[in-house]
Amino acid sequence: MSATQDHGGSGASGRTARTAAVIPAAGRGVRLGPGAPKALRPLSGTPMLVHAVRAMAGSRSVSLVVVVAPPDGADEVRLLLDAYPLSGSLTDTTEVVVVPGGETRQESVRKGLAAVPETVTTVLVHDAARPLVPVDTVDAVVAAVRDGAPAVVPALPLADTVKEVEPRTGERAGEPEPVVGTPDRALLRAVQTPQGFDRATLVAAHEKIALEGDGATDDAGMVERLGVEVVVVPGHEEAFKVTRPLDLVLAEAVLARRRANDGF
Ligand SMILES: Nc1ccn([C@@H]2O[C@H](COP(=O)(O)OP(=O)(O)OP(=O)(O)O)[C@@H](O)[C@H]2O)c(=O)n1
Numbered sequence: 001m002s003a004t005q006d007h008g009g010s011g012a013s014g015r016t017a018r019t020a021a022v023i024p025a026a027g028r029g030v031r032l033g034p035g036a037p038k039a040l041r042p043l044s045g046t047p048m049l050v051h052a053v054r055a056m057a058g059s060r061s062v063s064l065v066v067v068v069a070p071p072d073g074a075d076e077v078r079l080l081l082d083a084y085p086l087s088g089s090l091t092d093t094t095e096v097v098v099v100p101g102g103e104t105r106q107e108s109v110r111k112g113l114a115a116v117p118e119t120v121t122t123v124l125v126h127d128a129a130r131p132l133v134p135v136d137t138v139d140a141v142v143a144a145v146r147d148g149a150p151a152v153v154p155a156l157p158l159a160d161t162v163k164e165v166e167p168r169t170g171e172r173a174g175e176p177e178p179v180v181g182t183p184d185r186a187l188l189r190a191v192q193t194p195q196g197f198d199r200a201t202l203v204a205a206h207e208k209i210a211l212e213g214d215g216a217t218d219d220a221g222m223v224e225r226l227g228v229e230v231v232v233v234p235g236h237e238e239a240f241k242v243t244r245p246l247d248l249v250l251a252e253a254v255l256a257r258r259r260a261n262d263g264f
């Protein structure tokens with residue numbers, strides 16, 4: 001099922017430019033441990049997905065949010081989103097659409113992208129699992145796309161040294177893995193979301209990768225395979241991905257810090 005929620009205004013028409021955000025939220029969250037699908041789990045009493053939708057709608061540029069729900073969970077997600085205000089603003093006019101997702105993140109994004117009208121020129125793809133991305137990071141990505149970059153990723157330098165290893169498989173699984181290299185850390189970046197794209201570029205990238213039967217762990221990686229340049233803008237430490245149980249502790253701490261700061 002797909003449905004539209006217009007939060008108190010004239011839909012997408014209230015915003016000047018056509019930017020849409022696709023939020024893949026169809027994952028199970030296996031690495032987080034047993035429980036509800038990750039996007040529906042609460043952070044300070046509010047589902048992670050709602051935080052992520054608010055983060056996108058908080059950008060004045062974003063007029064449409066497409067939420068990609070678990071394949072059989074679109075109705076439940078629609079009801080959930082309807083139960084939470086999008087933001088504190090009565091003038092908010094962001095449109096929120098819910099569509100069912102697929103078996104992989106890539107398939108979920110492709111299905112979300114299919115719900116983005118052709119009038120949209122800039123598309124953000126943002127993990128529901130990165131609920132706390134600040135609006136300034138979202139705006140910086142949108143601005144870089146509008147300035148002419150076909151693909152933009154927010155990213156941070158690495159804090160750890162990275163080793164390339166030879167994985168042990170089969171009968172040798174579990175044995176220590178030999179190190180085969182140490183890439184120059186200064187040349188590496190840890191990539192976050194929202195990733196921003198010229199719409200036609202992102203559509204072409206997903207079509208190519210689906211045709212070739214390949215996989216990619218992020219959307220910018222698909223665009224790279226088209227031979228199109230991807231550029232990096234500064235990411236933010238609060239845009240981390242909630243992946244493992246300790247990340248929930250960090251997310252609650254970030255929200256507590258925001259509440260404390262708001263109190264001043
Ligand atoms: N079939 C899938 C798989 C993932 N995602 C989404 O892609 C984002 C990033 O994925 P990840 O953090 O890996 O989430 P999960 O796949 O849920 O995590 P895990 O691998 O631990 O199960 C998440 O917002 C997740 O909901 C999706 O929409 N559809």
Ligand SMILES: C[C@](O)(CO)[C@H](O)COP(=O)(O)O
Binds near residue numbers: 105127192193217219
């Ligand atoms: C898109 C992403 O968040 C960029 O860092 C990441 O690649 C998603 O990976 P996951 O394994 O699906 O969480």
